[in-house]
Amino acid sequence: MLNKKSILRIDDLTLDDVAKVMETADSFTSISKREIKKVPTLRGKTVVNLFFEPSTRTKTSFEVAAKRLSADMINFAASSSSLKKGESIMDTLRTILAMQVNLIVIRHSDSGTVKMVDDNTPVPVINAGDGKHQHPTQALLDLYAIRSRFEKFEGLRVAFVGDFLDSRVARSGTRLFEKMGMDVSLVAPSMLIPEDHSDLNVYSSIDDVIEDIDVLYMLRMQFERQDRKFYPSVREYNRFLSLDSKRLARMKKNSIVMHPGPVNRGIEISDEVMGDRESPYDNILIEEQVTGGVAVRMALLYLILG
Amino acid sequence: MIEKANILSKADLRRVIKRISHEILERNRGSENLVIIGLQKRGVPLGKRIAANIESFEDKKIRFGKLDISFYRDDFGKKIKADIEKTEIDFDVTDMNVILVDDVLFTGRTIRAALDAIIDLGRPRSIQLVVLIDRGHRELPIRADYVGKNLPTSQNEMVEVRLMETDGRDSVILVEKEEDVK
Amino acid sequence: MDSNMYNKILIKNGSIVDAQKGNIYRGDLYIKDGIIEDIKDVIEIDNKDITIIDAGGLTIMAGLVDMHVHLRDPGLEDRETIESGARAALAGGITSMVCMPNTSPVLDSPSLIKYVIDRGKNTGCSIYPVAAMTAGLEGKNITGMGLLSEAGAIGFSDDGKAVADSKLMFEIMRYSKQFGKPLILHEEVRSFSEHGLMHEGKYSTKLGLEGISRLSDDLMIGRDIVLAGVSGARIHITHISTSGAVEMIRKAKTDGIDITCDVTAHHLFFNDSHLESFDTNLKVKPPIRDVRDQKALIEGVADGTIDAIVSDHAPHLDTGKNTTFKLAEFGTIGLETLLAASYTILCRNKKQGFEKVARLLGSGPAEIVGIDGGIIRKGMRADIAVADLEAGYTVKKEDFRSRSKNSAFIGQKLYGKIIYTISNGKIVYESGLN
Numbered sequence: 009m010l011n012k013k014s015i016l017r018i019d020d021l022t023l024d025d026v027a028k029v030m031e032t033a034d035s036f037t038s039i040s041k042r043e044i045k046k047v048p049t050l051r052g053k054t055v056v057n058l059f060f061e062p063s064t065r066t067k068t069s070f071e072v073a074a075k076r077l078s079a080d081m082i083n084f085a086a087s088s089s090s091l092k093k094g095e096s097i098m099d100t101l102r103t104i105l106a107m108q109v110n111l112i113v114i115r116h117s118d119s120g121t122v123k124m125v126d127d128n129t130p131v132p133v134i135n136a137g138d139g140k141h142q143h144p145t146q147a148l149l150d151l152y153a154i155r156s157r158f159e160k161f162e163g164l165r166v167a168f169v170g171d172f173l174d175s176r177v178a179r180s181g182t183r184l185f186e187k188m189g190m191d192v193s194l195v196a197p198s199m200l201i202p203e204d205h206s207d208l209n210v211y212s213s214i215d216d217v218i219e220d221i222d223v224l225y226m227l228r229m230q231f232e233r234q235d236r237k238f239y240p241s242v243r244e245y246n247r248f249l250s251l252d253s254k255r256l257a258r259m260k261k262n263s264i265v266m267h268p269g270p271v272n273r274g275i276e277i278s279d280e281v282m283g284d285r286e287s288p289y290d291n292i293l294i295e296e297q298v299t300g301g302v303a304v305r306m307a308l309l310y311l312i313l314g
Numbered sequence: 315m316i317e318k319a320n321i322l323s324k325a326d327l328r329r330v331i332k333r334i335s336h337e338i339l340e341r342n343r344g345s346e347n348l349v350i351i352g353l354q355k356r357g358v359p360l361g362k363r364i365a366a367n368i369e370s371f372e373d374k375k376i377r378f379g380k381l382d383i384s385f386y387r388d389d390f391g392k393k394i395k396a397d398i399e400k401t402e403i404d405f406d407v408t409d410m411n412v413i414l415v416d417d418v419l420f421t422g423r424t425i426r427a428a429l430d431a432i433i434d435l436g437r438p439r440s441i442q443l444v445v446l447i448d449r450g451h452r453e454l455p456i457r458a459d460y461v462g463k464n465l466p467t468s469q470n471e472m473v474e475v476r477l478m479e480t481d482g483r484d485s486v487i488l489v490e491k492e493e494d495v496k
Numbered sequence: 497m498d499s500n501m502y503n504k505i506l507i508k509n510g511s512i513v514d515a516q517k518g519n520i521y522r523g524d525l526y527i528k529d530g531i532i533e534d535i536k537d538v539i540e541i542d543n544k545d546i547t548i549i550d551a552g553g554l555t556i557m558a559g560l561v562d563m564h565v566h567l568r569d570p571g572l573e574d575r576e577t578i579e580s581g582a583r584a585a586l587a588g589g590i591t592s593m594v595c596m597p598n599t600s601p602v603l604d605s606p607s608l609i610k611y612v613i614d615r616g617k618n619t620g621c622s623i624y625p626v627a628a629m630t631a632g633l634e635g636k637n638i639t640g641m642g643l644l645s646e647a648g649a650i651g652f653s654d655d656g657k658a659v660a661d662s663k664l665m666f667e668i669m670r671y672s673k674q675f676g677k678p679l680i681l682h683e684e685v686r687s688f689s690e691h692g693l694m695h696e697g698k699y700s701t702k703l704g705l706e707g708i709s710r711l712s713d714d715l716m717i718g719r720d721i722v723l724a725g726v727s728g729a730r731i732h733i734t735h736i737s738t739s740g741a742v743e744m745i746r747k748a749k750t751d752g753i754d755i756t757c758d759v760t761a762h763h764l765f766f767n768d769s770h771l772e773s774f775d776t777n778l779k780v781k782p783p784i785r786d787v788r789d790q791k792a793l794i795e796g797v798a799d800g801t802i803d804a805i806v807s808d809h810a811p812h813l814d815t816g817k818n819t820t821f822k823l824a825e826f827g828t829i830g831l832e833t834l835l836a837a838s839y840t841i842l843c844r845n846k847k848q849g850f851e852k853v854a855r856l857l858g859s860g861p862a863e864i865v866g867i868d869g870g871i872i873r874k875g876m877r878a879d880i881a882v883a884d885l886e887a888g889y890t891v892k893k894e895d896f897r898s899r900s901k902n903s904a905f906i907g908q909k910l911y912g913k914i915i916y917t918i919s920n921g922k923i924v925y926e927s928g929l930n
Contacts, residue, residue, distance in 0.1 A: 035382070035398055044434040047385035077385075198670035199638070203726075212674045238667040240631075244640035310385070 009311040014126045014133040017142040018183040025311075026151070026188070032307035033152055033300065040076065040303060050079035053110040053313055057083045058100070058125075059136070060116040065269055065298065066136050066145070070113050073305035079313075082109070097121065098128065105129055110313060114138075119176075132312050140176050145308065146268055147180035149301040151188065153293050154223055156300070157264050162189035167217045169195040169249055170227035170276060171237075173202060177268045178227055182208075193217065195249065199238040213248045218255050226251060226267045226276040242275055252278040256289060264291045269298065315489045321447070321465060321473070322486035330462040331360070334444055335367035337460055342411055345372045347439065349407065353416040353428055354382040354399035359479035360446060361415035379403035381414075386427035401431075408436035417475040419445040422456030447473050447486060503921060504528050506541060507882060510551030515558065515855035516871055525556055527878040530921030535874055547923070551882055554915060557854050559591025559879030561869045562834060563861035564655070564680075564734055564758060564806035566827070567593075567623075570611065571600025576811040576899045578612065581831065582619035584809075584898035586925040588832040589881030589914040592862065592869040593621055597628040598656040604628040604639045606647035613648050620924035622879075624650045624867055626680060629668050635659045638668055645675040650865045653680035655734065658716050660686060665720065669729035678730045678756075678864060681720055683741075684782065688712035693821060695737075695783040699768040705821060708783050714740040721748045724755060732864055733757040735808050737782035739792030746801045756864050758804035759793050761837035762828055762904045766790070776817045776824035777904045780808070794846055797856065804861035805853070807834045811900030828904040832896055836912035837905060839885055844911055850885070878921040887913040 009028065012020045021029075039045060055074045057067055067083070074081040086100055097116075104112065112133045114122055119139030126133040137143040151161075158164060166185050168178045172194055182192050193209035194201065195217055201210055211217055218224070229245060231237065239245065246252075251265065259265075265277075271294065273279050281289060322330065342348055345368055352361025358380050365378045382399040414428055425443060432441060446462040451469070465473065467488065476485045505527040512523045512535065524539040525532065567581040568574075576584075578595075585593050595612065597603035603612065609625050616623025627649035631637045633656065641652060652672060658681065659665040672679050689712040694700050696707025717733055721744060724731045733745060736757050748755045762780065767790040771778050778784060796802040810827025817824050830837075838857060842848045858870025869879060891905040917925035 032398055035385075035401065038401065039385075042435065046434070048430065049385040049387075197674065199667045203670075238638055238664065238671075240638045240640040244642050247640075247642055247646075 009314050015144050015308065015312070016122050016126055016133065016135045018144050018147055018180050018187065020144070023187065026148070026184070028311060029148055029304060029307050030152060030155055032310060033303040036076075036303040036306040036310075037300070040299070046076050046078055048078045049310060050074070050077040050313055053079045054108070055079050055081050055111045055113065055309065056104055056109045057081060058086065058104065058112055058114040059084070060086050060097075060114075060121075061137070063115055063136070066115065069298070069301045070136065070305055072302050073309055076302070077306055077309055079110075079309065097125065101125055101128060105131065111309065134308060134312070137176055140174055140179070142180045143176040144180050144184075145301075145305060146177050147184040148308070149297055149304040150181055150225070150266060150268075151184055152300040152304050153266065153297045154264070156296065157262070157293070158222070161185075164190045164222045165193070165220060166190050166223040166225060167193045167195050167211070167221050168225045168227055169214055169251075170229050171200045172196045172227065173200050174230075175227045178225075181225065197239065197248065214251065214255060218258050219260065222260065222263050224251065224259065224263065224265045226265065226271075228268065228270075229272060229275050245275060250276060250278065251281060253280050256281055259291070262291075264293050266293050266297060269294060315472070315492060317487055318471065318490050319488045320485070321488055322463065324484040327484050327486065330446070331363050332367060334460045334462060335364050335371065338364070338413060338442070338444070339368060339371060341442075341459075345374055345376050347410050348413060349377045349379065349405060349410045350413045350415060351379045351381050351403065351432065353414065353424065354380060356417040356475055356477055356480055357415045359477045360417060360444075361413075362479075364413070364415060364444065377405045379405065381428060381431060383424060383427040383431050386431045388423060388427065403435060406436050407432060407438045409439050412438045412441045413444055414441055415444045417446045418473050419443075419448045419456070419458050420451055422452045422454040425456045426454055446475060449473050503530070504543065504546040505549065505878075505918065505921070505923065506539060506546050507549045507551050507556055507880070508539075510554045510556035510882065512872060513555060513557040513851055513854045514872060515851055515858050518849075518851045518855070520555075520851050525872070525880070527880070527918065527921050530878055532872065532874055532876050532878050535872070549882065549916060553884065553886070555850070555883045555885050556872070557589075557881050557883065558858045558870045558872045559881050559917065559919060560589050560835060560857045561592040561859075561861045561867070562590045562807050562809070562831065563594040563804055563865055564760075565593045565595045565809045565831065566598065566811065567595045568811055569599060569615070570608070574899070575813055578615040578623060579619055580897070580899045581809070581811075582616070582621035582623065584829075584831045584896070585621050586917045586919065587897045587914060588834050589883060589917050590831055590834065591621055591879035591881070591917065591919045592624065592867060593831075594624045594626055594650065594861070594865055596653060596655045597626055598633060602628050602633050603649075604631050604633075604644075606640075606643050609644055609647040609649050620919045620922070622867070622869070622919075624865065626651045626653045626655075628652065629654045629679065630659060630664070633657060635661060635664070638664070638671060641671055641675055641677075645677055649677065650867060651678045651680050651732070653682065653734070655680065655682040657686075658682055658684045662719060662723070666723050666727060669723055669727040669731070672729050673727070676730075677866075678732045680732045680734050682734055683713050683716035683720065685712045685715050688715070689781070692783070693779060694771055695768045695785040697768055697786045699771060699786070703771065703774070708781075710738045710740055710785065710789075713738045713782055714744070717741050717744055721745075721753055721755065724748075724753050725751070728754065730754045735760050735763065735782060735806065736793070736802070737763050737785050737789060739789045742792045742796040742801055746796070746799075749801070756803040757801070758806045758861065759797065759802050760806055760808045761830055761834050761841075762808075764790070764793055764797070764805070765837050765841045765908075766904065774821050775904070776819070776821055777828050777902050777906060779821060779824050779826055780810075780828055780904070781826040794842065797842060797853070798848055802856065804864060805834070805838050805856045806861070807831050809898075810902075811898060812902045813900060814902075817902045827902065829896070829898050829900055829902055830904075831898060833891065833903060833905045833910065835881070835883060835914065836910035839912040840910045843885075878918055880916075880918040881914055882916040882918075884913045884915055885911060887911065889913060
């Protein structure tokens with residue numbers, strides 16, 4: 009029902025596909041709200057979660073999605089370190105295919121691995137995140153969340169804030185949002201953007217965009233990553249890139265704040281804005297993103313295996 | 315498609331629906347605990363018309379819902395398109411007498427899926443089936459409680475129901491399928 | 497005279513140096529309430545409370561701006577403090593100083609920048625701190641340049657070392673653009689300079705001292721020019737010592753790189769032949785190089801390739817210098833001899849115009865670091881130095897106000913004595929008095 013067999017990156021989806029996913033997700037949202045959150049649609053189908061990188065949220069989200077469609081879900085947690093690159097992924101793939109599965113959801117720490125897998129199997133593949141490359145399902149669920157708050161996409165101003173260089177979420181998101189006619193910019197310091205950023209609209213401080221933006225998308229910032237980050241300190245980050253209640257107060261009415269999760273409190277978003285069990289501010293959409301995530305993933309499974 | 319016969323005219327349709335509406339009230343002794351669920355997509359306007367009739371006879375509002383059974387079909391994977399319509403049932407079906415409405419009853423598989431869908435929503439006291447046309451060829455043990463017209467057909471015939479709300483006119487005709495070119 | 501009492505000063509009949517316009521003219525200068533109130537051929541004011549300075553035969557110039565100074569405060573206060581450094585500067589006609597971050601602790605946090613600024617107030621000298629580019633000067637992690645700029649840092653430097661990690665240097669350059677402050681770069685390749693003590697040349701061989709090749713400077717300068725070209729950063733190469741440096745910087749400027757540079761007074765004044773005496777006060781980094789390099793540096797001043805002259809004032813205790821050449825610390829003090837040494841070598845010796853030299857000691861460096869200073873004009877803050885350029889004297893160790901006495905110029909005959917230094921309209925130094 010979708011234009012391509014697999015979803016590896018945003019460009020695999022046509023505008024029509026995106027519209028279908030959004031509408032179908034609406035149906036699944038209502039199913040997730042009722043008492044019996046299950047439909048028999050994918051009964052007898054087997055979906056494999058092939059995760060080479062640890063994940064709780066995305067993995068669980070796919071699992072819930074598959075189970076609510078009555079599909080069987082297998083979790084295959086492979087660890088990259090115990091596998092040699094390349095060859096062993098193929099062996100793992102052969103083993104899985106020998107079990108007659110209907111769909112593979114895969115996450116890997118190396119960009120492009122997902123394509124390699126897709127090239128070597130007739131079974132549909134969904135990219136749950138490959139290295140720093142793409143995370144298309146995240147972009148779709150983000151779009152779904154935006155859709156729930158805005159009448160139309162055309163002309164909406166979105167800003168991604170933070171570590172663009174390492175973010176597959178930002179890459180997929182930028183691609184999808186631009187496709188839908190949104191105006192995408194970036195707030196990031198020099199060391200978190202590529203040397204050649206001629207195709208991006210870049211600001212160096214969140215204060216530059218806070219009053220005009222419709223969607224503020226905070227990216228995760230990890231100070232402890234192995235690959236060199238060069239960013240000086242948390243305090244410097246707070247000064248130029250963090251969202252706190254003062255900045256939140258300056259945002260437009262009806263604007264929203266998003267984050268792919270999990271939030272590093274005190275770094276991307278202040279403790280005060282995050283709140284205790286939930287945010288005291290109603291334009292923080294983080295939990296809604298997660299809820300929508302299950303519906304969107306259900307829609308994808310439905311549209312691919314149908 | 316070759317048109318073979320005119321089954322119901324616009325006026326016939328009106329009378330049949332009126333008759334069925336009365337039958338429903340008779341069998342259920344009024345509209346207490348009655349709800350109507352129309353099956354997408356033509357069961358919905360049909361169901362609405364029945365609901366309107368009942369409301370005018372009983373002078374009481376009756377609850378109406380729409381059901382899409384795409385997720386409950388058993389021919390999943392073999393379909394060519396996925397046209398998911400809305401399921402909008404904003405009341406509890408538990409303890410209700412559900413009047414399920416569809417336009418044509420054929421193999422019975424659609425109704426089987428509808429039964430599963432309704433039971434996932436609650437525990438109705440009863441489910442009664444209204445169909446405009448019963449064309450035979452059941453593959454499952456399903457039968458309608460209220461039938462507009464029984465119409466024996468052959469496998470290569472099709473019953474085409476058109477309604478004002480969905481298609482701009484009211485008619486029911488029998489057509490013959492042309493040779494399928496594979 | 498109690499300098500605090502007088503807020504009206506009339507300086508009469510001096511040679512006023514307009515370094516910006518590049519001319520020197522006879523005239524009177526009137527200072528009132530900290531501002532240059534008037535400059536004219538002749539100013540007559542009828543007022544009892546004016547201090548009148550007869551500047552006949554003297555030169556009136558803007559207070560000097562020294563953009564490379566090491567004040568060992570915090571951490572090594574026995575060598576120099578912010579206060580003692582200021583006193584020494586004022587004796588040298590210097591009214592604005594830029595101090596380097598290699599203190600202990602290193603100036604890599606906003607609170608330390610604020611400390612230096614605070615301590616600098618009320619010393620009579622305007623003191624501007626430079627913050628470190630990397631935390632602890634370790635060459636590993638970029639400092640919080642945004643917060644440091646906001647705390648008052650006027651530039652960034654790892655002076656004392658270069659950042660060896662080229663990728664890191666590149667990211668520092670890219671990040672610095674966000675804040676518009678210059679990067680002041682000390683250029684040295686450790687693998688070339690590691691055990692070196694003086695310039696690698698005929699004299700190092702003759703004296704049996706390990707040499708530091710020109711490659712140590714040139715390689716790093718070449719690298720940083722390339723990085724600056726790609727990143728678009730604003731860089732300043734400090735204390736250049738080689739002819740290669742002058743050539744590369746000259747070319748970089750014509751290529752449109754946003755680059756400036758400075759040279760120390762001692763690199764202009766001396767060449768490696770002067771080290772025959774094994775005088776440890778001439779042990780500096782980068783080393784004092786040979787005649788060819790010295791000539792190129794002097795030409796660089798003449799043709800405008802070099803934008804500033806600095807002291808690289810590096811105080812060391814006697815214990816640091818009274819030892820073998822190998823073990824002696826690197827560095828010479830220079831605040832008090834900055835003007836005299838520059839004037840003597842460039843103007844007296846090499847016959848360059850003083851108005852040009854004055855610019856390299858005033859508005860040149862001021863512009864580079866973005867501070868006020870170096871300009872004599874009506875309405876500007878009255879930071880003035882009055883000097884007797886013809887007065888010659890032999891530099892003596894006892895004459896220094898700095899806490900440390902390690903001057904390369906001890907025993908040299910220099911011309912150019914500071915008679916008065918006026919800071920913010922107050923006389924803060926008068927020669928002959930303490």
